[in-house]
Amino acid sequence: MSWKLTRDDIERISIGAGILGTGGGGNPYRGKVKAALELAAGRTIEIVSLDELPDDALVMPIGGMGAPTVGLEKLQRGDEGSRLVQMMEELLGVKIAATIPIEVGGGNSFAPMIAAAQLGLPTVDADGMGRAFPEWSMISFYFDGVAPSPIIMTDPLDRKIVLENAGHPRQLERIARAMCVQMGGSAHIGDRPIPVKRLREVAIPNTLTLAYKIGDAVMGAHEKGSSPIEAICGVSGGTVLFSGKITDIDRRFERGYNFGCVRMLGSDAYQGQEASIDLQNEFLIFRIGDKVKAIVPDLITMVDSERGLPITTEVVRYGLRVTLIGIPAPKQLTTPQALEAVGPAAFGYDLPYMPLETLL
Amino acid sequence: MKLRLGIDVGGTNTDAVILDEKATLIARFKSPTTSDVSSGIRNALNGLVQNNPDLDLSAIKFAMLGTTHCTNAVLERRNLNKVGLVRVGAPSTLAIKPFVEWPDDLREAIDGRYVIVEGGFEYDGQETRPLDEAAVRAAAESFRGKVESVAVSGAFSPVDPSHEQRAGAILREVLGDEIPITYSYEIGSVGLIERENAAILNAALVNAAKVAAGGFQEALAAHGIDARLFFSQNDGTLMALEYAIRYPILTVASGPTNSIRGAAFLSGLQDAIVVDVGGTSTDVGILVKGFPRESSIAVDVAGVRTNFRTPDLLSIAVGGGTRVTNDNGLQIGPASVGYRLLTEGLIFGGNTLTLSDIAVADKRASFGDPSKVAHLDADFVKQVTEEVRRMCEDAVDRVKTSAAPMPIILVGGGSVVIPQDLAGASQVIRPENYDVANAIGAAIAQCSGEIERVFSLQEMTRDQAIELAKKLAIQEAVQAGADESTVQIIDIQEVPLAYLPTNSATRIRVRAAGDLAI
Numbered sequence: 064m065s066w067k068l069t070r071d072d073i074e075r076i077s078i079g080a081g082i083l084g085t086g087g088g089g090n091p092y093r094g095k096v097k098a099a100l101e102l103a104a105g106r107t108i109e110i111v112s113l114d115e116l117p118d119d120a121l122v123m124p125i126g127g128m129g130a131p132t133v134g135l136e137k138l139q140r141g142d143e144g145s146r147l148v149q150m151m152e153e154l155l156g157v158k159i160a161a162t163i164p165i166e167v168g169g170g171n172s173f174a175p176m177i178a179a180a181q182l183g184l185p186t187v188d189a190d191g192m193g194r195a196f197p198e199w200s201m202i203s204f205y206f207d208g209v210a211p212s213p214i215i216m217t218d219p220l221d222r223k224i225v226l227e228n229a230g231h232p233r234q235l236e237r238i239a240r241a242m243c244v245q246m247g248g249s250a251h252i253g254d255r256p257i258p259v260k261r262l263r264e265v266a267i268p269n270t271l272t273l274a275y276k277i278g279d280a281v282m283g284a285h286e287k288g289s290s291p292i293e294a295i296c297g298v299s300g301g302t303v304l305f306s307g308k309i310t311d312i313d314r315r316f317e318r319g320y321n322f323g324c325v326r327m328l329g330s331d332a333y334q335g336q337e338a339s340i341d342l343q344n345e346f347l348i349f350r351i352g353d354k355v356k357a358i359v360p361d362l363i364t365m366v367d368s369e370r371g372l373p374i375t376t377e378v379v380r381y382g383l384r385v386t387l388i389g390i391p392a393p394k395q396l397t398t399p400q401a402l403e404a405v406g407p408a409a410f411g412y413d414l415p416y417m418p419l420e421t422l423l
Numbered sequence: 424m425k426l427r428l429g430i431d432v433g434g435t436n437t438d439a440v441i442l443d444e445k446a447t448l449i450a451r452f453k454s455p456t457t458s459d460v461s462s463g464i465r466n467a468l469n470g471l472v473q474n475n476p477d478l479d480l481s482a483i484k485f486a487m488l489g490t491t492h493c494t495n496a497v498l499e500r501r502n503l504n505k506v507g508l509v510r511v512g513a514p515s516t517l518a519i520k521p522f523v524e525w526p527d528d529l530r531e532a533i534d535g536r537y538v539i540v541e542g543g544f545e546y547d548g549q550e551t552r553p554l555d556e557a558a559v560r561a562a563a564e565s566f567r568g569k570v571e572s573v574a575v576s577g578a579f580s581p582v583d584p585s586h587e588q589r590a591g592a593i594l595r596e597v598l599g600d601e602i603p604i605t606y607s608y609e610i611g612s613v614g615l616i617e618r619e620n621a622a623i624l625n626a627a628l629v630n631a632a633k634v635a636a637g638g639f640q641e642a643l644a645a646h647g648i649d650a651r652l653f654f655s656q657n658d659g660t661l662m663a664l665e666y667a668i669r670y671p672i673l674t675v676a677s678g679p680t681n682s683i684r685g686a687a688f689l690s691g692l693q694d695a696i697v698v699d700v701g702g703t704s705t706d707v708g709i710l711v712k713g714f715p716r717e718s719s720i721a722v723d724v725a726g727v728r729t730n731f732r733t734p735d736l737l738s739i740a741v742g743g744g745t746r747v748t749n750d751n752g753l754q755i756g757p758a759s760v761g762y763r764l765l766t767e768g769l770i771f772g773g774n775t776l777t778l779s780d781i782a783v784a785d786k787r788a789s790f791g792d793p794s795k796v797a798h799l800d801a802d803f804v805k806q807v808t809e810e811v812r813r814m815c816e817d818a819v820d821r822v823k824t825s826a827a828p829m830p831i832i833l834v835g836g837g838s839v840v841i842p843q844d845l846a847g848a849s850q851v852i853r854p855e856n857y858d859v860a861n862a863i864g865a866a867i868a869q870c871s872g873e874i875e876r877v878f879s880l881q882e883m884t885r886d887q888a889i890e891l892a893k894k895l896a897i898q899e900a901v902q903a904g905a906d907e908s909t910v911q912i913i914d915i916q917e918v919p920l921a922y923l924p925t926n927s928a929t930r931i932r933v934r935a936a937g938d939l940a941i
Contacts (some may be wrong), residue, residue, distance in 0.1 A: 092728075093519065093616075096519055096523055096524065096616075097518055097519060100518075100519065100523070130546070132546070132877070132930060133546050135613055136516075136546070136578050136579045136613060136614070136615045137515045137516065137545075137579075138515070138516040138517070138518045138519040138615060138616070139515065139516075139517075139518040139577060140513075140514045140515065140517045140518060141517050141518030141519075141917040180517060218515075218516045219515035219516075219517070220514065220515070220551070220552075221514075244927065247515075247545040247546065247549070247551065248545065248546045248547075248928075248929065294615060308823075380708075382822065382823065
């Protein structure tokens with residue numbers, strides 16, 4: 064049963080995707096506005112589940128790569144995604160049936176929807192992370208160590224770069240990142256389309272629905288005057304890890320990423336406790352004192368304690384009153400193969416992955 | 424002896440003060456704010472002059488005004504200019520057109536029209552496309568006779584403003600010298616939509632600012648006062664009158680800032696929590712190194728998303744006129760009698776129980792007729808006082824950056840309703856002249872300059888970029904009226920661009936401020 068998004072649905076998905084984005088994915092405002100503009104132009108954003116599509120239907124992953132700050136200025140031409148689909152169809156001589164997000168979080172939840180809406184195609188209710196990660200090599204579709212071939216990159220000037228045979232996904236990430244920088248710090252990327260049958264094995268299903276449910280829970284709590292935090296936990300299977308106030312944030316810039324450490328002082332049930340989060344664009348490790356309480360790929364998400372709205376790593380600042388919620392990673396992210404790509408070691412930590420429930 | 428006049432327009436009262444060279448208060452007057460604002464300013468000044476016959480008006484050399492003219496114009500959609508916008512940014516910004524998500528009535532009020540032309544820059548200063556000058560000229564022609572003010576925005580104009588500047592020169596050529604031109608790079612920081620929105624609002628406010636400036640000049644001229652005129656702006660510093668007419672948007676949040684700065688001055692503290700209590704609400708802000716801490720999130724002005732800096736405030740519905748009822752359990756606010764306190768409050772012979780009545784009954788304040796509240800149950804008075812204390816303590820705790828106790832400065836006419844012993848405070852101070860802290864804040868304000876740009880690090884080091892940013896900020900401060908020898912850098916913030924290689928570009932924001940060049 065397909066789902067045609069309304070303006071309100073977009074608002075809810077935007078909040079939920081921000082929460083699932085674990086501090087990354089950039090500010091969702093621009094993605095949300097662009098999606099709303101598609102509706103205003105009379106087009107339809109249609110979401111379908113993987114079960115509704117035939118096994119051999121081809122689904123194209125689409126997302127943006129680049130610095131969130133660049134996206135604040137370069138709003139794009141607006142048709143980058145749909146041009147990618149058309150270029151890919153021409154290049155491979157195939158018909159693409161739908162698009163899929165590479166990650167749920169920020170603008171990247173909406174990029175494939177916008178592309179599909181312009182072509183009258185649906186977008187699949189699934190993604191390649193179930194959250195946000197910083198690198199193209201962290202997409203679940205490629206956990207087998209094989210980079211998609213070809214990928215096409217484009218920008219508002221209609222430049223087109225086709226990259227084939229990149230080898231390992233990490234090499235693809237490095238090459239594409241370098242080109243992205245030369246294209247002005249942001250680019251749209253479309254990957255080789257994947258048959259539905261394969262996506263049923265490698266994609267994280269129903270994540271747009273999950274984002275919607277989380278956003279709906281938050282907005283419902285606002286209307287009822289109840290706790291948005293409990294509502295988030297209720298629909299996401301999450302647990303409150305901590306609540307308190309941010310007392311310090313130390314940011315460093317290394318290897319093209321924002322690194323940092325956020326320190327917090329507890330309040331309410333956590334009165335007197337000191338906690339910290341390591342971040343690399345997204346929140347990676349949460350500790351109370353020096354004891355690890357949650358670690359990537361489990362989701363560590365930060366919301367403002369009062370409204371339950373997501374706080375991205377770029378806007379973390381002194382004095383914010385925040386609640387941290389831990390959400391167990393989708394099971395696709397915790398297999399040994401997946402952990403090589405998205406586990407603590409992939410971020411340079413000499414720590415094993417320990418599931419959230421074992422740390423509570 | 425050179426004197427300074429400070430006037431601040433609040434929601435309830437318009438206050439005027441005179442300070443001498445040592446910044447000692449030598450005269451003060453409070454007068455009700457009026458709906459047209461200007462007559463309230465005149466009344467306050469008239470009252471000040473009449474009540475201080477010995478005042479040497481010719482000694483007033485500087486006059487500072489913190490006013491709500493522009494805020495009201497936007498909120499009420501009145502006296503706004505018709506605006507035409509040229510955005511330099513095709514094709515890389517076409518996905519989101521100007522005026523996105525604006526309230527319809529506000530866009531109608533300014534008859535907002537726009538043209539997007541080719542041009543703009545990348546984050547590192549490379550030109551994305553050359554400026555399409557013919558298209559700018561055509562846009563200018565299409566604006567002729569239809570717009571009263573123009574705004575120009577451009578992709579990455581904070582990195583390189585040359586396309587905005589060139590487009591402005593063409594608009595000037597076609598539309599003549601009279602038309603005001605607002606450049607987005609002069610108004611806001613990185614974030615095209617928000618900066619462009621601020622530029623459009625600024626363009627729409629040019630007339631309102633001229634009315635405010637003209638009214639202020641006339642009010643002063645009526646008393647033969649020949650002073651340099653300044654407007655106070657959102658960050659607690661001053662703009663010369665000519666500057667304020669060009670950048671009226673920078674005055675929309677000056678009121679709370681003036682109170683915070685005035686509180687700093689009156690208490691002598693540089694780091695503290697300021698609790699500013701008016702007739703209807705209380706603003707709680709934080710003073711860091713003598714300036715209000717600014718909000719880091721997108722700021723909504725009358726339904727429009729902008730990104731210029733305003734003080735980070737928490738407002739709660741506690742004020743001198745806040746109503747107290749006990750029909751279905753204790754209810755404090757948010758309803759307030761506001762300025763009608765003087766007729767409706769119990770202590771003034773009215774019938775409405777307010778927080779001022781509670782303060783008098785609790786003997787924390789003595790004004791009005793205490794016998795009118797003698798009947799109030801002592802336990803009830805205590806219960807209300809405890810609830811007000813809890814509301815204030817909670818607000819204070821929210822704005823604090825650490826658990827360590829900090830001094831709290833109480834200011835504003837309504838501050839008598841707040842209990843003096845608050846948890847989380849190392850001390851609670853209600854300085855002398857607390858009730859005109861806002862006008863004092865306007866009178867003692869400094870002149871500042873701010874620069875926020877993305878610096879490409881291809882041709883300079885990070886240290887060189889920071890030095891350049893400092894130099895530009897100091898230049899801005901001096902241009903705004905600061906004495907160069909007193910200018911200090913008050914803030915440096917650096918946000919590296921994520922996902923780009925190390926050392927390719929960085930966003931630097933520097934603020935400088937100095938004493939008024941007297």
